[in-house]
Amino acid sequence: MAEAAIEVREVYKVFGGGARQPRALAMLRAGAAKQEVQARMGCHVGLAGVDMALPAGRISCIMGLSGSGKSTLVRHLNRLIEPSAGKILIGGRDILRLDAAGLRQLRRHIVSMVFQGFGLMPHLDVLENVAFGLRARGDGAGRAQHAAQDWLERVGLQGYARSYPDELSGGMRQRVGLARALAMDSEIVLMDEPFSALDPLIRRDLQEQLQGLQRSLRKTIVFVTHDIDEALGLGQHIVILRDGRVEQAGTPDDIRDRPASPFVAEFMRARGPGWSPPAPGADAER
Ligand SMILES: Nc1ncnc2c1ncn2[C@@H]1O[C@H](COP(=O)(O)OP(=O)(O)OP(=O)(O)O)[C@@H](O)[C@H]1O
Secondary structure, eight states, X not given: OOOEEEEEEEEEEEESOGGGHHHHHHHHHTTOOHHHHHHHHTOEEEEEEEEEEEETTSEEEEEOSTTSSHHHHHHHTTTXXXXXXXXXXXXXXXXXXXXXXXXXXXIIIIEEEXXXXXXXXXXXXXXXXXXXXXXXXXXXXXXXXXXXXXXXXXXTOTTOTTOOGGGSOHHHHHHHHHHHHHHTTOSEEEEESTTTTSOHHHHHHHHHHHHHHHHHHOOEEEEEESOHHHHHHHOSEEXXXXXXXXXXXXXXXXXXXXXXXXXXXXXXXXXXXXXXXXXXXXXXXX
């Protein structure tokens, strides 16, 4: 595997539970299932000891059913969520030790994020939306506008710079979100289900566009999806989560040809035309 850009070591996240949190953590460390810990300790388990290394310059897909911990995990990588225990290294640096200035530097220059809900500001036009992050981190107006214009062209939105988000389709809005994240030119881009609200054809188009951009950019992209086909199609490295733990990690070929458990094998069997991902909440019911 290529050099790791991101290392997550024994990361646990327990939401709530108050004074019983340490006991919840101890149970998880001893191997107790998420559902048992939640029932006995009155808490919610987001992550139950995630250990993974994501390669630099590649697209890594974090895949799993609804509630398996994908969003919780990816939000740890820029510290939108703080872990209950564990270590997170980016480029070898322990990001949990960063002070406020270090954290600002991380979010402005090293890790950017694209959200599913586009996250665009309705009162700003497309160009201003793309330039927003650059301006916020202190780039000059001319430089920010120039970079924003360049990225709009690269995602195929030339001619829309002065349009407002509500004048665009969902696919176009998500392209604006993509341009905004890529314009930051950070080494790492986190993408939380960026295409899942889009029609299949537009989604395919954006997946291809992302792959095309990635061929020249070589960024470290962490892409969350609940769709195994999307993960196998896009990812060079795949991490399958189940109930807050890593069920299997490897290349698409590893996952496809050498499933590590019946759970992963079942995912593979369930693939194909007509298959749609299990309904939200299915993870909790197992
Ligand atoms: N703020 C929170 N408070 C309490 N529990 C939470 C919180 N955020 C997440 N959880 C719990 O952590 C678990 C993982 O949630 P998470 O949103 O990370 O899953 P996910 O795999 O991203 O799901 P989805 O595909 O539905 O977005 C779930 O059981 C969820 O209920």
